[in-house]
Amino acid sequence: xxxxxxxxxxxxxxxxxAQPFAGGxxxxxxxxxxxxxxxxxxxTLFAGAGSDLPVDSDRLRGELFxxxxxxxxxxxxxxxxxxxxxxxxxxxMLSFTRNPGDYDVIHNHxxxxxxxxxxxxxxxxxxxxxxxxxxxxxxxxxxxxPGTRCVAVSRHTARSWSHVLGDIPVxxxxxxxxxxxxxxxxxxxVWFGRFVPEKGAHLAIEAAxxxxxxxxxxGPISDTRYFEQQIAPSLxxxxxxxGHLHQHDLAxxxxxxxxxxxxxxWDEPYGxxxxxxxxxxxxxxxxxxxxxxxxxxxxxxxxxxxxDVDALALAAEQxxxxxxxxxxxxxxxxxSDTAMIGRYTDIYADLVxxxxxxxxxxxxxxxxx
Numbered sequence: 001x002x003x004x005x006x007x008x009x010x011x012x013x014x015x016x017x018a019q020p021f022a023g024g025x026x027x028x029x030x031x032x033x034x035x036x037x038x039x040x041x042x043x044t045l046f047a048g049a050g051s052d053l054p055v056d057s058d059r060l061r062g063e064l065f066x067x068x069x070x071x072x073x074x075x076x077x078x079x080x081x082x083x084x085x086x087x088x089x090x091x092x093m094l095s096f097t098r099n100p101g102d103y104d105v106i107h108n109h110x111x112x113x114x115x116x117x118x119x120x121x122x123x124x125x126x127x128x129x130x131x132x133x134x135x136x137x138x139x140x141x142x143x144x145x146p147g148t149r150c151v152a153v154s155r156h157t158a159r160s161w162s163h164v165l166g167d168i169p170v171x172x173x174x175x176x177x178x179x180x181x182x183x184x185x186x187x188x189x190v191w192f193g194r195f196v197p198e199k200g201a202h203l204a205i206e207a208a209x210x211x212x213x214x215x216x217x218x219g220p221i222s223d224t225r226y227f228e229q230q231i232a233p234s235l236x237x238x239x240x241x242x243g244h245l246h247q248h249d250l251a252x253x254x255x256x257x258x259x260x261x262x263x264x265x266w267d268e269p270y271g272x273x274x275x276x277x278x279x280x281x282x283x284x285x286x287x288x289x290x291x292x293x294x295x296x297x298x299x300x301x302x303x304x305x306x307x308d309v310d311a312l313a314l315a316a317e318q319x320x321x322x323x324x325x326x327x328x329x330x331x332x333x334x335x336s337d338t339a340m341i342g343r344y345t346d347i348y349a350d351l352v353x354x355x356x357x358x359x360x361x362x363x364x365x366x367x368x369x
Contacts, residue, residue: 005348006042008096008103008124009033010110013060013088014081016050020244022220023194024272025131027247028173029109032344035176035337039345044103046092060088089114096122105348113137119148125351127151129171132269133160149357151347153270154291160267169347169357172294173270174340175331179247180279182328183255189316190257190282192218192250193273195227200263200287202230205239207261207285207312216257218242218250255280259319262286263312271295278331281324285315300330 011029015022021030029047037043045051046060065087071077089112096106100123108115108128116138119126130152132138142148142164151169152158158168189211191204201217208215215238221227235241242253254260260277267290274295277284284301286292293303302319304311350357 004040004042005104005352006102007036007044007348008106009036009043009045009047010092010106010108010115011045011047011051011060012110013048013085013112016048016052017045018050018052019246020220020250021247022222024173024270025109025111027272028131031174031176031179031337032109032340035174035341036344039341060092085112086114090118093118093122096124100124105351107344107348111135111138113141116145116148117141120145125149125354127347127351127357129153130157130161130168130269133157133267134164139164149351151357154294156267156291156294157269160269171340171343171347172334173272173275174337175272175275175279175335176337177279177332177335180251180276180331181255182279182281182324183252183257185258185282185324186256187320188214188216188257189259189261190216190218190254190277191261191263192254194219194222195231196223197226197230198264198266200265202234203263203265203307203309203312204261205231205234206309207263207316209234209238210310210313211316212238213316214238214240215261216240216242216253218245218253220244251276251280254282257282259316260284261312261316262292264289264292265307266290268292274301275331275335278327278335281328283319283322283324283327285312285319287312295335297330297334300327 011017015026017026017030021027033043033045048060065084093114103124106124106126108126111132116128127149130150150165151171152161153173155170158170189208191201193199195201205215254277260282262274262284264287269291271292274284274292278300284296286296286301286303287306288303289306296303302315304315347357
């Protein structure tokens, strides 16, 4: 394989890859694209308008499809945003089929079915990172394109797709450790992420109140109704909302707190907030769901049964006693972007050489729960 590759990265058409991030997937693509560029590769990003990466980029929705009045009036007319997503990815994949020499590798991070469904028609080697458990449209596409080369962000996610794909490699998401420096810690608790029901910020509030500690919240209000009904009434007193912070400010907040509460009510495919917290030296108190136990390990936090708020409150206190140096070491050994880039580089080499995708850890390994 050549030292320098031309890599096309396909991301979301709806959300810009820019700070402050809409979610963990956008943050991951932002960091991955920068890391690959710093490693000397020529990277082109296909993403939503407003992405701020210092690489060549194309707006997936730069030419929005506007259906005619006749098409709009048809009973089959879907939501306009869904139709524009379809048009954007269809246009992109057709361009890949028509220009096979433009890139050495295509790395798909979108959650849309079209890049997978049309992948077999593209001559350029392509790999898809699965960031979620099975969704109906994506599962349909992968069922019809069984030769699609995929990796998963956790062993949990790999297992959730095994009924369609069998065993697939795992590449854990990595964080740029220098952007998440070790902080001094403190007595406060912190919760950060998107304010949507499945992230469970309301349960973190309950746990903090039962522990009698101040909780500092940060992240985008992605579900206004959820925030107004289940978060806003608790603000004031021990619960503070710090806003939707840029990465530097978020890292400083997390590093200044004693424990991060991670309280999802669904099985997190990975749990980027856990890796980011560990990088800051801040231990975590978590519901043991999805891929989270793979990141936490034995000595960087306390895992409790899903939904058990009393146990989470006790875990928050217990986590405060963990040596922050051990927490940072866990991040350095298991959550670094250097390890992630090394694994993806091996995968790109396999793709270019026409070999089966390898270079990633096995999904069969067991993890503490």
